[in-house]
Amino acid sequence: MFTIPEQFSAASKANLESQLALLATLTNKTFEGVEKVMDLNLNVAKASLEESSAAAKQFLSARDAQEWMTLAAAQAQPNAEKALSYGRHLASIASSVQAEFNKAAEAQIAEASRKMLDLVDEVTKNAPAGTESAVTLMKSAIGNANASYEQLSKTAKQAADALEANLNNAVGQFTQAAPKAAARAGKK
Numbered sequence: 001m002f003t004i005p006e007q008f009s010a011a012s013k014a015n016l017e018s019q020l021a022l023l024a025t026l027t028n029k030t031f032e033g034v035e036k037v038m039d040l041n042l043n044v045a046k047a048s049l050e051e052s053s054a055a056a057k058q059f060l061s062a063r064d065a066q067e068w069m070t071l072a073a074a075q076a077q078p079n080a081e082k083a084l085s086y087g088r089h090l091a092s093i094a095s096s097v098q099a100e101f102n103k104a105a106e107a108q109i110a111e112a113s114r115k116m117l118d119l120v121d122e123v124t125k126n127a128p129a130g131t132e133s134a135v136t137l138m139k140s141a142i143g144n145a146n147a148s149y150e151q152l153s154k155t156a157k158q159a160a161d162a163l164e165a166n167l168n169n170a171v172g173q174f175t176q177a178a179p180k181a182a183a184r185a186g187k188k
Helices: 004-060 065-125 132-187
Strands: none
Touching (some): 065 132
16 A cells, blocks of 8 residues: 555656656647648649749730730639638648647546546545545545636637638638629729
């Protein structure tokens, strides 16, 4: 049977190891997200370079200002759509990294809470008579901390969902406005 200091020492060590594992997981998820963003940016840069070269050739072959304006107007819509697509991909990457962070943090908190309650139960088995209210208070504090984290997690998810909805709304409005602007530019 362990003594109380040995139990707390073992619990502290397990908690530290758990936190290091969480840090490693979050670091890996961050690098995965950065890698996805870099891949996206490289693909966009490559495609942009190829498209810019083709567009420059078209503009140089324009016979007059009207043809040049028509070419410019024709480029506006696809470029706007590409910018929107890039924004969507970037938001998707950020959203998936955030979801992975939340998942890892929730698992860590649940495990730490479980271990803490196990430790409290083990320690209270040998607690002197009359300490039941202190034990109940400690368990209540742990439960309240868990409830607070769950509420914070729900609020963060709601904020992320609201941000995504606002982004989708802005993209929708921009998508509707881009053809009109391109059409007006083509008439000038």
